[in-house]
Amino acid sequence: MAQLATRKFDVVIVGAGGSGMRASLQLALAGLNVAVLSKVFPTRSHTVAAQGGIGASLGNMSEDNWHYHFFDTVKGSDWLGDQDAIEFMCREAPKVVYELEHFGMPFDRNPDGTIYQRPFGGHTANYGEKPVQRACAAADRTGHAMLHTLYQQNVKARTNFFVEWMALDLIRDAEGDVVGVTALEMETGEVHILQGKTVLLATGGAGRIFAASTNAFINTGDGLGMAARAGIPLEDMEFWQFHPTGVHNAGVLLTEGCRGEGAILRNADGERFMERYAPTLKDLAPRDFVSRCMDQEIKEGRGCGPNKDYINLDMTHLGAETIGKRLPSVLEIGHNFANVDITKEPIPVVPTIHYQMGGIPTNIHGQVVAPKNGNPNEIIKGLYAVGECACVSVHGANRLGTNSLLDLLVFGRAAGNHIVQYNDKLKE
Template sequence: MSVPVRKFDAVIVGAGGAGLRAAIQLSEAGLRTAVISKVFPTRSHTVAAQGGVAASLGNSEEDHWHWHMYDTVKGSDWLGDQDAIEFMCRKANEVVIELEHYGMPFDRLDSGKIYQRPFGGHMSNFGEKPVRRSCAAADRTGHAMLHAMYQRNVKANTQFFIEWMALDLIRDEEGDVVGVTAMEMETGEVFVFHAKAVLFATGGAGRIYYSSTNAFINTGDGVGMAARAGIPLEDMEFWQFHPTGVAGAGVLITEGVRGEGGILRNASGERFMERYAPNAKDLASRDVVSRAMVTEINEGRGCGPNKDHVMLDITHLDPATIMKRLPGIREIGIQFAGVDAIKEPLPVVPTCHYQMGGIPTNYNGEVVVPKDGNPSVPVKGFYAAGECACASVHGANRLGTNSLLDLLVFGKSSGESMVEFIKSQPAAHKPLPANAADFSLSRINRLDNQKDGAAVGATRLAMQRTMQAHCGVFRFKDMLAEGVSKILDIEQQVATTEIKDKSKVFNTARLEALELDNLIEVAKATIVSANARTESRGAHVRDDATDTPERPDGRDDVNWLKHTLWHREGNRLDYKPVNMKPLTVDTIALKKRAY
């Protein structure tokens, strides 16, 4: 079957913050750039980011990128690569000011400088006290960011393919990436996008869990495509559960609420975080706060008739402050909890929010794989940025507002790397393999011809409930092992999913089945990797990890200070060292993590 081919210098899959920032770099360099997106760019999931973007501007109090770097290494529980973390924290001021020049409507201080609020885990003077580092546009920072960067891309003549779904990565005989296949939703037709370089900026995959702050589009498409193309996935056991999802709905309540003075309370009205993090209190890192909340619930101090959540209280704040700094949160409370946060506390519970792992990259945005004894050899023509990538700046746990910083810094750096790579290549594209689209077409044909197969919705739900029950905030040895078995059984069902609707035009049943193909790869990588890591570190907490002076909080630096690499073939695991050496400053030495 002949498949139409579209040819570009660069193809970006995903139109969220990382994809848009990279596209600016490429298009403004004069390269012909295509961006493929399942939704209109300003509806990408970056739109849901509320609290702000981290940068040590020091607009209202002293701050320094060294302190930001220390906080990020500490927040990562020392699993983050210190060269990449230094790169991100040193670039933070630059990319935020660039964003302001694109037209980003940040809130302002009376002096006219960008308003900054405190955020969990961000401290002054190497952990002394909370510092104002989060540059915010009220509680709609991601929304404002997307609009600013989309407008800049329109000016730069970036070409968008909206309501298209990328299907598979195309690699030639040498293993180089030469394009992707993609389906136009309107017609159901498959195209090949032939490129000199490809960037995946497809966001997260929180929909592997039953309760998630993630949009329904967050199905791990880039991660799934990379796994099917033979790229190992890094540190997929580390998933952040945001402390404050609306109980029963999962909708995000920004950490900025606590940054503005919000307090978590249990059923007796106690401010319980003082017991778990006496210094940072409600602004400890997210994994610490989430575990404290679950502990309160498990020990019978939860709120409501089922004692299954805690309360987030801002009733002591001036209503004018709430309406100025947190208007969207008040609206979310009314819409999803039936609660006006000005008058009464919000019911909240930890909810799956962010994947720390993903497609392995370096701080230049190049995708790297093990080869000939070298753990990090770049894959020619392949780049990744944002939540689908693992540069590893977040390690075992991400600090709030470092996600928007991640996508700005590594969106830009990957764009710069791609510009340099493309301009170094011959004018002609590398040829496509003869069978470039065959694998994608076979997947679609299988769906069209499947008889007596598994239902997509029921199979997806079984996967989500299994992940929620067996690989959540706290993890137990026997439950993880049982979860691995269940997910491998569900994988067999995914291979036989059936859709009743065989039409071509906007066939959402087919799209959901294709998304499930990606979700199951993420679920396998997550639970197999988690089952193997027998320590507690950051967001990954094992019940059987012994707490000793040599293993603070169950963390085992002797045996487990290393990155996991999951290979799709045979669910094989191998490991590579954490880069403990920064670019220009001294290594931040291992120590017990406390707030």
């Protein structure tokens, strides 16, 4: 049997989405030799599809602080999130957003030059008293802008990208430490070994296991499979989020930013029914709650259309100028996937599978943990995981909108910093 070609790096990262590239940037800037494997070109990773914004209590539009963000995230998680991890994420949020701004992220701006922030579901001021504008946005293409910014910075930092390479399995030594991965070079069909002092999994979620999904076709849970085959148990895999506004019969996501800008959910009677269910937050209640309310309306016969099987999302009152400026991608999606001009008529939507809350169990440094010798959080040396494939767990049973991109930035950065320290210790 021919011997597999072997390449050696300080760190091997599987996945080139937001969390993978934020970690790789931190590592490359520290002078480490980093390899990033991706099934697709990095800027085609699923992070590019994120639309609404990045949650951070900058307070550019009104009074806000991390305590309010923390409260909203804990409540939004249905009280099942790890509160220490949530506190860490909410405290770090302004810092990672300002770092991204300095990297060149083209955020929308207020007249005074500060970052524009829009309202988003479940985000409130003064512990639930009223909605707050917390989502740092680049029109409705925030993920696109963020991913391209991170890619450009990684190119500048000379990160090694292996494009159209698919990781197959983790490699563990006799002590159980992770020391690399096997990977398929898709162009040639050859299998390679990539050795690393550290391996970081940033492979995204597994949303394509559902028939109707907002997820890209690449979201097939590769990292979860690699971890499971290596004997690592997964956490909270029963928790899946249904986004309230997937295009009916298409599954394509319409950002929560639509409702943040003032769009209204209406039933067949034209009623703004969320006023009955959530008098304070209305259409901007947490996603799981809004999805259940929509389902209830449909089941009780108030759905729209000939089959009464969807809800209308109405943006006509916003005006063509606002929609063109703040929601250009949504305008395009309406034309392409629903044959609807959203400036003139409502667009049909239904709750659609969107996000995986569970994943590979980690601590706030991104280190993968597993039960061993009576310790439920035994660290697996050499293995890290970040992003949607990981479970810290800051999202509990339900994620707040804008906390996904924030999760990628905060824990991608944290894992990068910790790996630098880990590799330094290996040299001693």
